[in-house]
Amino acid sequence: MLCLLLDIRKDYKMNEYKKEGIIRLWMAEGLLQSGKRGKRIEDVGNEYFQDLISRSLFQPLSKDKPTILMHDLSHDLAIFVSGEFSCRLDDGDKAKFSGKTRHVSYSKMKDLESFEGLPLAKSLSTFIQSGSLDGTFSISMPQLERLLSIGGCLRALCLSNLDIIILPDSIGNLKHLRYFDLSWNDNIKEIPNTLCRLYNMQTLRLSKCGQLTRLPKDMGNLVNLRHLEIEDVPLEKMPPMMRNMKDLQTLCQFVLCKRRGSSIKELGGLPYLSGELEIRKLENVEVVEDVLEANLKDKRYLNKLVYLWSSDDAANESTRHGEVLDALQPHTNVKELRIEGYGGETFSNWVGHRSYTNMVTVRLSNCHHCCLLPPFGQLPSLQILKIYNCRGVERIGAEFYGDGSSNTKPFRSLKFLKFEDMPAWQEWSIPEGREDGGCFxxxxxxxIIKCPKLSGSSLPDYLPSIEQVEVEDCPEFLLCNFPSNLKALAINSYEDVMKFPSLQISGRYENVMKFPETLLPTTLTSLYIENLENLQVLNGEGFEHLTSLEELMIEDCEELQCFPGEMLPKSLTTLCLYELNKLEDLGKGLQHLTSLKELRISYCKNLRCLSGTGLPASLTSLCIAYLPSLEDIGDDFLRHLISLEKLEIKKCNNLQYNAVEENGKGVLEQLISLKKLVLSNCEKLRSLLEGQLPTSLTSLEIHVFPRLRDLNRMGFQHLCSLEELTIFNCENLECLPDQGLPSTVYIDGRRLLERNGQRLA
Known part of the structure; x- marks a missing residue:
């Protein structure tokens, strides 16, 4: 088992998908023994994995994320224990094959060019990739055929992402093959039918083969296949006799074609299907009874189901669509449901039925003929509900919440609700007796997006847990009252903008000239004001009480001329000003923002002066960019920024600054915490490059200084912390400093490897 950890590099992080792949490799090598009756061999593999974690060979990174790390010491132990039985081809050493070699791993395609000794490994069992390939490679047909010719004992073979176009028929000679990974080969169009001779095959990975439109016709012969991965494969139909693969668990999609639409009943012979199943082209169902034979109601291991109708002419098939959806009723264990293109006028009774206690996510889309939504409020565990492009829905009322027979509140677990592209939707009402917001x-x-007729006057006023509301392209939507606990609200395409607390206020509206006119909720933490072309004044009094506001961004407000910096709340940590073309100065008052960490000012073409704009000592990041009119940033602008770690000044062509104070000390030298300095397209700031730089600097970037000839005056010998120097498009720079260059130097995108003789020309 340790030998097969060669698929993992040092400090390699594994998510659930990679973990499953390792378990399937163990299974292919016969390392997993069936446990108690009824326990899947994959469950045994998970137990082994947990055992390795308990012995600290694997380490979970956190309790919240299912990510596992293999420590480099455990990796080295696996290499040591495997000895001559394993061979790694990604070390740059010449491969050492012998009669004892069982397991080979590679990560660079060049390693496959020196396989002279591979025939010595007569009992080769595993040929896999180590982690993921470093780049894009291809394997030639002679190389591939050579590999297959010596792999008679192979149990696991990985040829993922090798730009394979044709898979040789000789693949059918690998009689012992149990694990075959051909994924991410986007140019392969066909799998030879000889692959169906591999009766021991357990795992076949074909995901991301973007031109593969059909599977071999004799796939049904692979009676031991347990995992068929065909995610993002544009299949046109399924092969016959799929029901013969009675142990099949993974089947991402099942596609019905016109002449064999009733092949859906093949699913009835696959009782152990698990995970996700997407059934496509359901309009091709010929006999509804065949859908019942698929027996989805008894498939208890499926947790996600996707039902897709792709026919545009569903109006004449409404009754058939309804009958098919009735027959597609899944097991109550299902957690996620997606229905797309359904053409029935009503949904089946099972959709939204309270018996689906595990249902967490539901998505409806393109169900054009339905006028009423299912009673999703009855689903006790539902957390995410998305409804797209249901054109027939005009009103959402009591039917949406349930029949009221349950004592529990409707949508008691719902956290995310989205409606999009609902052109006929006009009214959203709360059932009688539930106006207290108990519905959500x-x-x-x-x-709520692209619902042009929706009026918000009847929306619930009390949503006790609401944090974010986003409204876009809903011109009739008006929210006169907002929850006091609201933290973020994004609004786009509305007329009465001042009535909204907002994370993002966006849209070109003539009547918005002053913001805000009414009080916003004190819980607001982020505020974006964007694209209000006639906004002239920011009401400072409207900002003062936002004691929780941390982030403020104002962008593309053409008429804004003044900025009330002195009235912004002290809680502000991030301030970004973009494309405010009539703004000429920032005024005074920013120095009182004692929590401010980041300040960005960009694309304000008429901003001429920052004099008098004192900045707080708390600032850690400052970016001034694309300010063509800026000439002066004032004496106090940088002087007191003792916490500043990152400074960027870009494309301020008219900006001048005296680099040396009266006491003879350079301005930049006083920035004692500065770690990164970026100067770009600011020719008149060459004097900054002649002063002393702070010793704390770790990264320096100099871009587009055509008159700069040398850097010898910068005192690099004092920059003991400097790790990286980047120089770009300084065409007249002739030499680098004689002393103090860091270990990493990039010039015009190329890394400088030798610095003997500093002349560049």
Missing amino acids: PSLKHLR
């Missing part, structure tokens, strides 16, 4: 006690995020 857990809702945190509400999005």
